[in-house]
Amino acid sequence: MSLFKKFKPEFLSYTATDSGPFKSLFNFKKLWINRILILLCVALIPLICLATFTFMVTKDDTEIEINLRTIRLVSNAKRTISFFVSERKAALSYIIRSNSYEQINNNKQLAIILQSLKESIGGFTDLGVIDASGKQIQYVGPYDLQNVNYSSEEWFKEVAIRNHFISDVFLGFRKVPHLIIAFKHTLPNGAFYVLRATLETERFNQILSDINLSGSEDAFLINKFGTIQTPSRSQGNVLSKTALPVPQYSEHTEVMEVTDSQLRKIVIGYAYIPETPFILMLTEEKTILMQPWRKTRNMIIFFVALSILAILVVVYWVATHLVNQVFLADLKRASTLHEVEQSSKLASIGRLAAGVAHEVNNPLAIINEKAGLMKDIFSYKEEYKHDTKILGLIDSILASVERCGKITKRLLGFARHLDVSIQNVDIRAVIEDVLGFLVKEAEYRSIIVTVDIEEDIPQFETDRGKLQQILLNLINNAFAAMQDNGHLDIKICRVENDFVAVSVKDDGSGIPEEDLKRIFEPFFSTKTKTGGTGLGLSITYGLIQELNGKLGVVSKFGKGSEFTISLPLTNISKKR
């Protein structure tokens, strides 16, 4: 808050007090806020659009990349598993076609075949021959499954119908997860037998673990009922049900997205392995897959935030500077209008005074002459010559006429000087004229006015009307600052040969230090409630500058103020 106060534009705390033509043309607060909003819109909308676009594009790209990688991994694994199963299927098909029933139904021969299979392509656990009644008539392998009857097993019924069969992973009689491949062969007499082989599920596990998986990815097989066929890191034990939905059949490798029970988004790559009951599943949490994109996103957010901060600073500065220029121009306009108004007022007062003085002067002259003639007559007549009362009365009339004459002449003189610009000026006469207007107030308020003028002050060329106005303003201000019985000292001296300095010193209220540097600013006033416009000193300052002069002030709060103006004795006409 204090930081804002420090950078708070001046026009925000400006309270307009003027009306009419002097009224401010703008609502600066509204103007400022509008500028800021417009500049922010112009700067931020494209930035935010660009950032959003980049955000979406990078996100889409990352998702596409994740999908492609998943499809690639799943497709590779699918091909390997499919090849593994097809190879073993083809081997069994070859055995059943290249050997007679007698050979296959021979335990020793069957053991040799199993041994050959293990040594050539591997992956076989055992082999069995099952007759049409479902009885296993020959068995070679690690378990004791000779004579086991499979007639009630689903797979046996299936193979009897479809000629060959690849099972899901199941426990079977051995109570160990395994899968079988079975082929039916019909004998010339119409009977049939089934050659059944058990495949090691370890080989599936091996294939799946060979996929280049990242830390939390999981690859496993399920069947069409969602039963897990191979070990899974995240979905549970083999032969338990997966919590994930069984994906719809597709010939190709697909990717889908699901939400699990913990509301995590899971990306699933899957493929149906042809001619098997298996579905290969590759799963990963989406948040983990999107990790690299989040880094990019954070970078984008960081740079956008940095840009917004820079834009805010620049926009604040530009808008404030812009509105401040308008504010200053508006102040200057109002100040100039006030100045013109004051000059115009003074000129009007001058013309009015001159008109009144003229109208009054003629009757005054008549009174003067008539009273003078009366005095002449009485002075020459013997009977009135010594009548002091009559002569005294006439003298009193004449004295009053003279006094009125002086007043009208002063008014005429003041007005006359307002009309003329540059002329030779005697500073003593100007001070006398100005004080002439204030002498009665000084008398009523018992203010002692002392004037000290150095003897060697020459006449100099300047604008007498402006000089009168300057001195009148300064002395008026001093009178306003003083209590009754105050002292006003006016001192005029020559400075550095080329300048005349006029100091107006009072023992009034003085100016507080914090206000001292602002007293020449237009509209700065501590008397606005009592009708002060805050323009007196500002106009005085402007007038002194017009005369190529300088204005200085020394003040102590509670002790009084001294205003000193210095005016050039020689150069004003040259400069003009």
Next chain:
Amino acid sequence: MKILLVDDEQELVSTLAERLSIRGIDADWVTSGEEAMEKIQTTPYDLAVLDMKMPRMSGLELRKKIQEIKPHMRYIFMTGHGSAKDFYSASSEEGADCYLVKPVHINTLITKITEVLAQ
């Protein structure tokens, strides 16, 4: 010494002439420029005291006309109006010797008359 007072204020100009006469100055008075021109034709005056603002013919116009026929006459201007325009028109004109603002003390006027005629 004979002088002519010209002012549209009859009360003023007649009294002033009388007071000057009391002090030994022979002064005639008229209240318009036209009357003044008539007087000038018949009487030789050393000096004219002219009011600057008069109806029909101002003091300055009157002075120009008099100057054509009496080039050596001297003038004192008198006015109740103290505008700068009056002041500068009066003082910049050739032959304008003095400019006084009403009301004028009789002794001041006599002093000025004496001074102007002595120049």
